[in-house]
Amino acid sequence: MDQLSAMRAFVRVVETGNFTRAARSLDMSKTTVTNLVQNLEGHLRAKLLNRTTRQVAVTTEGALYYERASQFLSDLDELDGSISSSQAQPSGRLRVEMAGAFADLIVIPSLCDFYCTYPQITLDIGVGDRLVDYIAENVDCALRAGAPTDQSLIGRKVGEIGLRTYASPGFIEMFGAPQHPRDLEDKFFSVGYLNAQAGKVLPLEFRRGDESLEITPRYAVSVNDSRSYVAAALSGMGVAQAPQFMVRDAVERGDLVEVLTDWDREPLPLYIVYPRTRHLGNKVRVFVDWLVKLLKESNARDAQSPRRTMPIKVKPEAEEPAPVAVAAE
Missing domain, CATH: 3.40.190.10 (Periplasmic binding protein-like II)
Structure with missing residues (x-):
């Protein structure tokens, strides 16, 4: 059994909630994922998941194993990334979520510069302020205004909005x-x-x-x-x-x-947020560093912009109509 692949398959099933989504995110068939998890349960001689036709529930043993396995895989990925980052050009698919205004007015106009520097990174940009299921949707990180309140997320401040x-x-x-x-x-x-x-x-x-x-x-x-x-x-x-x-x-x-x-x-702080179970990989790091520089340049342009005003006109209060004099008969 490839225990490392089996651990990854099990962790993805727990995080996505079913075998179909886990298989899709791992680029495997559902049968392969199912067999990997079954082999892992056989190796451990413990039932990790309770399966029904509609959902997958984690057993007590499975919850304990998931906690340790997810941390182990995250540390392993971090270790691999720290070595490979000095050896190779950052590459791969990077899925980022951000508000439409940031995408249209700041990020997308400068993307040619990013691509020329990192041609082996493919960016998938999701636009909107919606709630994101980072694990199920395989989102690497998101640019958000305001400090993160979700305890499952890690945030790094990358700038401010005036x-x-x-x-x-x-x-x-x-x-x-x-x-x-x-x-x-x-x-x-x-x-x-x-x-x-x-x-x-x-x-x-x-x-x-x-x-x-x-x-x-x-x-x-x-x-x-x-x-x-x-x-x-x-x-x-x-x-x-x-x-x-x-x-x-x-x-x-x-x-x-x-x-x-x-x-x-x-000013409103800007954060890059990502799940605690996912390390900040090399491709994310270079994107974040590029984004920090981009936001500084945007703020510098705003600081130089003139503050246009116009004379204040106070709308007068409506006057009470003057009393009409009525001649006595």
Whole structure:
């Protein structure tokens, strides 16, 4: 029996939840995976999995074996990678997940540079902010905004996103501009950003010196995609707190202008995240290093961009109609 292959097959079955997905991710037939696991159980003289027609459940012995085996395989891959990285050009398929705005505006425009440096790496980029099953979908890593909260993931900070507060000139012409963040609670509409996982619109954050505010925005529309969020702001649907890299061109054209310029907010950290059961292989390392450089260049361009504003017009309060004098008969 090839015990190492059998261990890999068993670990993949546990992580993916069934033999079919495990076989697909290992590029093996289902029969081969089944035979490997059966041979491993025979070698160990222990039942590792309970199989039914619908699902696979791990036995107590199987759970203990999985914990040790997955760590062993991860250490083995790390050892192999540390040796081979100094001997060979990084190669293979790299599956990465990221939000569409990062892909379209930062990563994809510079991919030719990455490919020229690492021609033996094939990139599969999944676009979206959805929840990812890293193991079942064989995802190597993901670029995400905010620190990871999932304890099964390891995160490495690779950069930050600068955010400022904007509105369209048409919005300001019609309604005026907010003079204080509190105005966004009851006087002015914002564009709401809907957190699909939490099922609620995210608050707006502001900072000025030692003063910090968290505002629950008043909104007429909310969206759960960053590009749609900026599009709604451009159409005049409200004030938006948007990443600078996403609105750079719109600001330069004058399609968006900055408001509440004496307030800013903490930058949003960017992380590369990957499962604890998977080591950061050489192909992932070179991609992450390239991405860190790319994000620094993007932030440098944002820092040099002019802060376009326009005169604040305060919409006057409606006056009470003057009383009408009625002549006495």
